[in-house]
Amino acid sequence: MGLYLRPTSLDAALAHLAAGPRTILAGGTDHFPARVVGTPEEDILDITALPDLRAIQVEGGHVILPCLATWSDLLAAPLPAAFDGLKQAARQVGGAQVQNAATVLGNVCNASPAADGIPCLLALDAEVDLVSVAGWRTLKLTDFVRGPRRTARRAEELAVALRIPMPDATTRSTFLKLGARRYLVISIVMVAAVASFDAAGRIGRAGIAVGACSPVAQRLPALEAALAGARPDPELVRPEHLAMLAPIDDVRATAAYRHAAALELVRRSVALLAAPEALAA
Numbered sequence: 037m038g039l040y041l042r043p044t045s046l047d048a049a050l051a052h053l054a055a056g057p058r059t060i061l062a063g064g065t066d067h068f069p070a071r072v073v074g075t076p077e078e079d080i081l082d083i084t085a086l087p088d089l090r091a092i093q094v095e096g097g098h099v100i101l102p103c104l105a106t107w108s109d110l111l112a113a114p115l116p117a118a119f120d121g122l123k124q125a126a127r128q129v130g131g132a133q134v135q136n137a138a139t140v141l142g143n144v145c146n147a148s149p150a151a152d153g154i155p156c157l158l159a160l161d162a163e164v165d166l167v168s169v170a171g172w173r174t175l176k177l178t179d180f181v182r183g184p185r186r187t188a189r190r191a192e193e194l195a196v197a198l199r200i201p202m203p204d205a206t207t208r209s210t211f212l213k214l215g216a217r218r219y220l221v222i223s224i225v226m227v228a229a230v231a232s233f234d235a236a237g238r239i240g241r242a243g244i245a246v247g248a249c250s251p252v253a254q255r256l257p258a259l260e261a262a263l264a265g266a267r268p269d270p271e272l273v274r275p276e277h278l279a280m281l282a283p284i285d286d287v288r289a290t291a292a293y294r295h296a297a298a299l300e301l302v303r304r305s306v307a308l309l310a311a312p313e314a315l316a317a
Contacts, residue, residue, distance in 0.1 A: 038079040043086065046167070046196075052081055053192045054169045060194065062104060063138040065130065066146045083194070094202060101198040103142075107135040116202075120315060121209030121228050122156040128213055129153070141198055145189065147181050150248040154181065155228035156211055157198065158255055159243035165197040166190075174199065183251050206240070207232045210308045210315055212301045215288075223248040224289045225297045229305035231268065239263045244305070249283040249298050256280075259302070268310035270303035278302065 041058065043049040052058055058081035061067055083089070083103065090104040092113045099115065107126040115123075129135055129143070129152050143153040144164065157177055164180045166173050166189060177198075180188050189195055209230040215221035230243040242263040247253035259277035266272060283294035308315055 038077055040080045040082065042082040042084070046086055046089075046194075049081060049083060049086060049194060050167065050169045050192075053194060057191050060145075062142045063106065065134050065138040066142065066148075089196060097202050099200045099202055101140050101200070103194070103196050104139060105141070106137065106139055108132075110140055111135070116205065116207070117315070118160065118203035118207035118209050118230060121211040121230060122153065122160070124211040125152045125156050125213070125226075125228070141195055144177070144181065144198065145187055145195055147183070147185050147187050147252075149184050149251055149253070150223040150226075151253070152213065152223060152226060152247070154253045155226055155245035155247040156209070156230075157200070158245040158253055159209070159228040159230040160200045160203070161243065163199040164195055165199055166193040167196050168193045178255070181252050203230070204232055206234075208309055208312060208315055210305050212305055212308075214297050214301060222288065225249055225283075225294050225301055227298065227301040227305045229302075229309055231263065231309050237267050238265055239268060239309075244302060246278065246281060246298050246302065249281040249294050251282065254280055256302070263306070268306045270307045273299065273303045273306055275299055 041052050043052060056079065059078045061080050061082045062084060089102040090109065092105050092109060093100050107129050110126050111123055126135060129138060140153055143151050144157065162177045163174050164177060175188055182188055207230060211228050213226040214224045226247040228245045232240040234240055242260040244256045244259050245253050246256065256277050259273060262272050278298055281295060281298060283291040285291050
């Protein structure tokens with residue numbers, strides 16, 4: 037059995053990471069299920085005692101989601117409508133017990149293709165702050181998540197926060213998830229949509245992302261460009277806008293079904309953006 041380390045300062049945590057490879061433990065909701073069959077020999081770095089890394093705050097024009105902020109913390113936070121889609125995803129991350137323990141950044145670091153939070157965070161242009169004894173760096177989420185269970189985090193680094201540009205007051209968002217049932221289920225397809233609007237109801241900036249249909253969640257830049265300057269209309273969504281998706285066949289669905297479902301969910305998401313009263317319901 038390896039070491040169990042629970043530092044009470046960030047400096048101590050970084051010193052432990054610099055000394056050798058550690059498995060970082062925060063909420064543990066992905067960590068423990070992955071070790072039901074067998075427990076590997078590993079040194080555990082439990083970061084739950086680190087101070088000042090839980091409170092969600094606005095800083096320098098960004099919303100900061102620290103590494104210990106849970107899904108329940110996110111749901112309770114007074115965030116603008118641009119974060120409604122992320123909150124909708126939060127309500128579908130397991131049950132209440134999981135939401136109370138699991139961290140938003142842990143969901144990102146686990147890097148599952150079906151991670152519920154990642155499409156919303158991609159659509160919001162999120163970045164990841166990483167720190168080591170050598171210093172800080174910030175990566176776009178698109179550069180941080182590299183594949184199934186793979187990220188750009190170096191062994192000596194701790195991912196300390198998600199950094200999201202504060203959207204303007206006109207921005208709306210939504211999240212749709214298809215699974216075998218409504219809750220407590222791994223996604224077959226999920227779609228996050230974020231858009232800002234001008235006074236005439238035309239889209240200024242759009243962010244559309246699809247999860248569980250590729251090794252990593254994907255933004256749809258061709259669709260985002262087609263929506264810019266237009267009113268949100270599902271008829272603007274064309275099959276070719278989803279051409280970069282690469283769904284697979286597995287026990288939950290076939291690749292063809294995923295692709296068809298993704299097209300339908302994207303169209304529904306765009307329709308919801310056009311109906312603020314439906315988003316608020």
